[in-house]
Amino acid sequence: xxxxxxxxxxxxxxxxxxxxxxxxxxxxxxxxxxxxxxxxxxxxxxxxxxxxxxxxxxxxxxxxxxxxxxxxxxxxxxxxxxxxxxxxxxxxxxxxxxxxxxxxxxxxxxxxxxxxxxxxxxxxxxxxxxxxxxxxxxxxxxxxxxxxxxxxxxxxxxxxxxxxxxxxxxxxxxxxxxxxxxxxxxxxxxxxxxxxxxxxxxxxxxxxxxxxxxxxxxxxxxxxxxxxxxxxxxxxxxxxxxxxxxxxxxxxxxxxxxxxxxxxxxxxxxxxxxxxxxxxxxxxxxxxxxxxxxxxxxxxxxxxxxxxxxxxxxxxxxxxxxxxxxxxxxxxxxxxxxxxxxxxxxxxxxxxxxxxxxxxxxxxxxxxxxxxxxxxxxxxxxxxxxxxxxxxxxxxxxxxxxxxxxxxxxxxxxxxxxxxxxxxxxxxxxxxxxxxxxxxxxxxxxxxxxxxxxxxxxxxxxxxxxxxxxxxxxxxxxxxxxxxxxxxxxx
Amino acid sequence: xxxxxxxxxxxxxxxxxxxxxxxxxxxxxxxxxxxxxxxxxxxxxxxxxxxxxxxxxxxxxxxxxxxxxxxxxxxxxxxxxxxxxxxxxxxxxxxxxxxxxxxxxxxxxxxxxxxxxxxxxxxxxxxxxxxxxxxxxxxxxxxxxxxxxxxxxxxxxxxxxxxxxxxxxxxxxxxxxxxxxxxxxxxxxxxxxxxxxxxxxxxxxxxxxxxxxxxxxxxxxxxxxxxxxxxxxxxxxxxxxxxxxxxxxxxxxxxxxxxxxxxxxxxxxxxxxxxxxxxxxxxxxxxxxxxxxxxxxxxxxxxxxxxxxxxxxxxxxxxxxxxxxxxxxxxxxxxxxxxxxxxxxxxxxxxxxxxxxxxxxxxxxxxxxxxxxxxxxxxxxxxxxxxxxxxxxxxxxxxxxxxxxxxxxxxxxxxxxxxxxxxxxxxxxxxxxxxxxxxxxxxxxxxxxxxxxxxxxxxxxxxxxxxxxxxxxxxxxxxxxxxxxxxxxxxxxxxxxxxx
Numbered sequence: 001x002x003x004x005x006x007x008x009x010x011x012x013x014x015x016x017x018x019x020x021x022x023x024x025x026x027x028x029x030x031x032x033x034x035x036x037x038x039x040x041x042x043x044x045x046x047x048x049x050x051x052x053x054x055x056x057x058x059x060x061x062x063x064x065x066x067x068x069x070x071x072x073x074x075x076x077x078x079x080x081x082x083x084x085x086x087x088x089x090x091x092x093x094x095x096x097x098x099x100x101x102x103x104x105x106x107x108x109x110x111x112x113x114x115x116x117x118x119x120x121x122x123x124x125x126x127x128x129x130x131x132x133x134x135x136x137x138x139x140x141x142x143x144x145x146x147x148x149x150x151x152x153x154x155x156x157x158x159x160x161x162x163x164x165x166x167x168x169x170x171x172x173x174x175x176x177x178x179x180x181x182x183x184x185x186x187x188x189x190x191x192x193x194x195x196x197x198x199x200x201x202x203x204x205x206x207x208x209x210x211x212x213x214x215x216x217x218x219x220x221x222x223x224x225x226x227x228x229x230x231x232x233x234x235x236x237x238x239x240x241x242x243x244x245x246x247x248x249x250x251x252x253x254x255x256x257x258x259x260x261x262x263x264x265x266x267x268x269x270x271x272x273x274x275x276x277x278x279x280x281x282x283x284x285x286x287x288x289x290x291x292x293x294x295x296x297x298x299x300x301x302x303x304x305x306x307x308x309x310x311x312x313x314x315x316x317x318x319x320x321x322x323x324x325x326x327x328x329x330x331x332x333x334x335x336x337x338x339x340x341x342x343x344x345x346x347x348x349x350x351x352x353x354x355x356x357x358x359x360x361x362x363x364x365x366x367x368x369x370x371x372x373x374x375x376x377x378x379x380x381x382x383x384x385x386x387x388x389x390x391x392x393x394x395x396x397x398x399x400x401x402x403x404x405x406x407x408x409x410x411x412x413x414x415x416x417x418x419x420x421x422x423x424x425x426x427x428x429x430x431x432x433x434x435x436x437x438x439x440x441x442x443x444x445x446x447x448x449x450x451x452x453x454x455x456x457x458x459x460x461x462x463x464x465x466x467x468x469x470x471x472x473x474x475x476x477x478x479x480x481x482x483x484x485x486x487x488x489x490x491x
Numbered sequence: 492x493x494x495x496x497x498x499x500x501x502x503x504x505x506x507x508x509x510x511x512x513x514x515x516x517x518x519x520x521x522x523x524x525x526x527x528x529x530x531x532x533x534x535x536x537x538x539x540x541x542x543x544x545x546x547x548x549x550x551x552x553x554x555x556x557x558x559x560x561x562x563x564x565x566x567x568x569x570x571x572x573x574x575x576x577x578x579x580x581x582x583x584x585x586x587x588x589x590x591x592x593x594x595x596x597x598x599x600x601x602x603x604x605x606x607x608x609x610x611x612x613x614x615x616x617x618x619x620x621x622x623x624x625x626x627x628x629x630x631x632x633x634x635x636x637x638x639x640x641x642x643x644x645x646x647x648x649x650x651x652x653x654x655x656x657x658x659x660x661x662x663x664x665x666x667x668x669x670x671x672x673x674x675x676x677x678x679x680x681x682x683x684x685x686x687x688x689x690x691x692x693x694x695x696x697x698x699x700x701x702x703x704x705x706x707x708x709x710x711x712x713x714x715x716x717x718x719x720x721x722x723x724x725x726x727x728x729x730x731x732x733x734x735x736x737x738x739x740x741x742x743x744x745x746x747x748x749x750x751x752x753x754x755x756x757x758x759x760x761x762x763x764x765x766x767x768x769x770x771x772x773x774x775x776x777x778x779x780x781x782x783x784x785x786x787x788x789x790x791x792x793x794x795x796x797x798x799x800x801x802x803x804x805x806x807x808x809x810x811x812x813x814x815x816x817x818x819x820x821x822x823x824x825x826x827x828x829x830x831x832x833x834x835x836x837x838x839x840x841x842x843x844x845x846x847x848x849x850x851x852x853x854x855x856x857x858x859x860x861x862x863x864x865x866x867x868x869x870x871x872x873x874x875x876x877x878x879x880x881x882x883x884x885x886x887x888x889x890x891x892x893x894x895x896x897x898x899x900x901x902x903x904x905x906x907x908x909x910x911x912x913x914x915x916x917x918x919x920x921x922x923x924x925x926x927x928x929x930x931x932x933x934x935x936x937x938x939x940x941x942x943x944x945x946x947x948x949x950x951x952x953x954x955x956x957x958x959x960x961x962x963x964x965x966x967x968x969x970x971x972x973x974x975x976x977x978x979x980x981x982x983x984x985x986x987x988x989x990x991x
Contacts (some may be wrong), residue, residue, distance in 0.1 A: 019869070043913070068892070070975040071899070111869065137886040144880060147928070151936040152865075163928060170924055174917040178898065185903045319768055
């Protein structure tokens, strides 16, 4: 069995075993098994890095087997420079999330852990799928565990959030499904992505396809104005759910732009790039302003996620190496940073059971070790050089300035707004005098939380100080993609 | 004497008929309140029939019998095999339910089930309008009686009356239409009718007039709008075991009779009936999905969901002939067959869970009766959730591939003439996703109400079959290729034998 298949199915099998056998009476065994499953999943992704060849844009670790002969659908997996880093990122975040839910989840622990493990395998499947139908199946299948996670372990308004998440995302995906079937018929009966990348298409077809894909991926990313589900869902989801949603699931949408929209409909992508850039800038600037007025910490970070993802889509549609590579780096960095932000909020929430900024104040006095981590993550969210958040944003701004000075300038304001809302939140929550009794009685982070936060801190710092491994992997593939997108399909 | 081949063709029907009579007589001597012996005999009969039809189907030959009045061919045999298996599951799930509600005073539940299956078999393998009609009547008459089995319950008798009156009317429509087609073409044999119409020497107006009545009669049977009014009331009023008995296996027979009459008999008129089916499909999708959103009773919701699912089935059926050529026919009708088979499988699982929960002396008919099922029994909540997601068409369950096949059938027509239908279909299935998700929400997100006992007791046969059922929905979702190819090949042989 190939390495990629192992990476996908191992967490899923562990998850199924947990669902089948776990009971709340054996909670300790359930948690141990879940951690083992997540950790093995992570270990399986390590040989992927050591065996990855960085000098080629061809697909690696390819596995291909016939799956549904009637529709010519293949179980076709592979990774290239663009999709590579998402696989270890997913596995890593899964381990973190299992550790995060260790004590706070006490009911139906096996289902919680099982859902996350299965979700992890499915998301790795999305990133490694090279067959469009396989991609779609994995893409949609992630909705089921996430829906259950939000609805079972979520906050007071969890049902509204769960339905909004599922139906909103499903709407876009269904339009994409029609596009996929159309392409299947147009290409003479193939779901192979590589074949679709080369398929000649007229401008009307490309435009319709571009917008069909846009419907699905824009909701997922999420882009303004279809972003409204994200704040609701983040607020209501349990900590682990928010972390996975922000760190990985949003990237599924952005990845879709790179794998589907741009290579299949390059002319339409170039023609509508102005719209994508405009929406991205609105996300960066307007949603950044919205983030500043939030009272709920999770909502603030949710809007901050929308703004960061605005950077990502901006980077894609300026069509230069720095932009796309910067956007990819930003996706990975945001995975670490937003995961860390949500987990930090989770640490506070586990103790005080409030997400309101007003409930806190002066946390640094009673939880100094935790505040140190929170400061690092806040700085990373701002885009401080030396942390992961800086590299991607800087590359995208450079690329944007190359494309058009004013767009670069507008994008750079993101740094200002990002600093504004993040630092202001940090100041109100952590700094100053101890504000109330809840804060006075806070206990500092225990060993488990310390482990989780230090793993993330290590990742954030490493990526900030030495981003070369990340960019080296993706250089050739990004160049190849841009070369492909620059060619017109119309003749 | 009747030749051996004819006996071969009706072998499953003979088994069913003989065993139905045997079981009816044996049951007179059975005294246990849960009819153990009758139950086991029924299951053995159905297993035998399933094996016979399955082996005929695997052999893949088309054999005619009784002067081409009946035919044994792959599509029919597979549908018969699955119908027998569906009735097995229905009987397994339904017996404890029926026993609790005093419906097993005699063995009629089993005997009528077998005769309705016999009628279904005749519908599936009939090649002559009268045989098809006879099968239809046998199946529906048995169904009317089954719906009324719970005779002390006003809901059930009312539902039976409605079903009977409207069903008789619809059968009348069908017969009237068939008689007009006979009048125009001069024959009741399906292939002869095909040849007569294809030769263009028949009066078109009479044919189309008859076609309208035929389509109306068929639409009633599958519950397409605007002939759907009986479905919610009958599904709701009938005892749940009977709802499953009329909602699972008979759908396969209804599909078969549609293929037999509309495709094998009237394919040259496809331009006409495809347009009719289009109207029916759009109406069914709209009414089914929108009305289901408003329901609080689970069985009514499932009835409206059936209407919507049948709308999808009709979409597949109408994409067969495009612009006069039949290139798309195999994939379209194969998609329809795959859709109906997976729909029946999922329906069995869903109703199985409902009946399981109805054990404790109350009807688990309201959606809110499922509250907190995940805490009471994660396994059955899982089976129900798998069924709901499959009906909603969410990957990786099998319902997604059914919807995908239908959308592919619509879009592979040349010139994108069905593109808007495909877009419409996906948009209403989004609406549909809501009410299926609502059931999942109630099971997983709502707390267990106070008065409900925590444990669910079920016989081991129900537990095993229900778990297998749910697992099959999931497994077919991971590996749908085999069933898809099977359906496609069956339709291939149907189309090859057109007009012969």
